[in-house]
Amino acid sequence: MDARISKMTDVESRPANNLLRRLSQADYALLAPHVTVENSAASQLLYSPGDDVQVVHFPCGPALATFLVPNEDGRDVETILVGREGAVGGIVSEGFLPAYTRICVKFGGPFARVHVAKLEAAKLRSASLRNIFARYADCMLAQIFQSTACNAIHSIEQRTAKWILAAMERTGDEDSVPLTHEQLATLLGVGRSYASRVLQSFKAERILDTRRGSILVRNRDGLRLRACLCNDAVKMHFEEVLRGVYPTEEREAG
Numbered sequence: 001m002d003a004r005i006s007k008m009t010d011v012e013s014r015p016a017n018n019l020l021r022r023l024s025q026a027d028y029a030l031l032a033p034h035v036t037v038e039n040s041a042a043s044q045l046l047y048s049p050g051d052d053v054q055v056v057h058f059p060c061g062p063a064l065a066t067f068l069v070p071n072e073d074g075r076d077v078e079t080i081l082v083g084r085e086g087a088v089g090g091i092v093s094e095g096f097l098p099a100y101t102r103i104c105v106k107f108g109g110p111f112a113r114v115h116v117a118k119l120e121a122a123k124l125r126s127a128s129l130r131n132i133f134a135r136y137a138d139c140m141l142a143q144i145f146q147s148t149a150c151n152a153i154h155s156i157e158q159r160t161a162k163w164i165l166a167a168m169e170r171t172g173d174e175d176s177v178p179l180t181h182e183q184l185a186t187l188l189g190v191g192r193s194y195a196s197r198v199l200q201s202f203k204a205e206r207i208l209d210t211r212r213g214s215i216l217v218r219n220r221d222g223l224r225l226r227a228c229l230c231n232d233a234v235k236m237h238f239e240e241v242l243r244g245v246y247p248t249e250e251r252e253a254g
Helices: 003-009 018-022 025-034 116-125 127-153 156-171 181-188 192-204 220-226 230-241 249-253
Strands: 036-040 045-047 055-059 064-070 076-082 102-107 109-115 208-211 214-217
Touching: 003 025, 018 127, 025 109, 025 116, 025 127, 055 064, 055 116, 064 156, 076 127, 076 156, 076 181, 102 156, 109 116, 116 127, 127 156, 127 230, 156 181, 156 192, 156 214, 156 220, 156 230, 181 192, 192 208
Parallel strands: none
Antiparallel strands: 036 109, 045 102, 055 109, 064 076, 064 102, 208 214
16 A cells, blocks of 8 residues: 555544544555535535435544434424444445435534445445444344333433433533524424423523523533433443444543
8 A cells, every 4th residue: 555545544534423534544545536625504414214324424532323214294203313333325225225314413513424335335345344334233123122122111311311311422522512492492302382491491400501503511421320321331332343444432531
């Protein structure tokens, strides 16, 4: 590998996406010529149901993408958040793949992008690259399973605390997340007034506060005590299957 390619594929020079940085130098070299990075604004639509999935989007840094499932009553319910630990769109598929859900940018920021055809060509050349993306698909499936169970058995208050902690882990912000009452309601699959009442209860306990367009965390330990353990279960699976990819405070502090 010549010096120019070696420098381009050094971990520090790659987009700030843990999945891309998890790749070996040789594997990333197969993708590097085809990776572009662009900023995307919050609420930007990446895919609608039925769209031909042609591009894989890798959130970088504080950027977050979200999967929204449309329902017959006209509401969208968010299922999972994807941040710098992963990617959305065409992870393991080959050829035409219609999107099942809406995928939107939740928190704006940089996204690395690779055309599905280029990713598939690279995977044909590298068994280890295929393995990494298959492992990530397994982690994403586990995340969806956990979200389904969480929605069925945990209270709105527990889920609220879980979502806020999950967003903070991915964005790296210690004190706040840019969530409105309406966005939180969508995350939880409840009405805006219900979400506002939940936030008021957290404010009364001095755990959270709000300002225009953001939720401020006043007592992170208190928030953890109110959250269910679904985030921890997902993190444990990521660590077993793709160690070093899921954002954690301990790793970032080190």
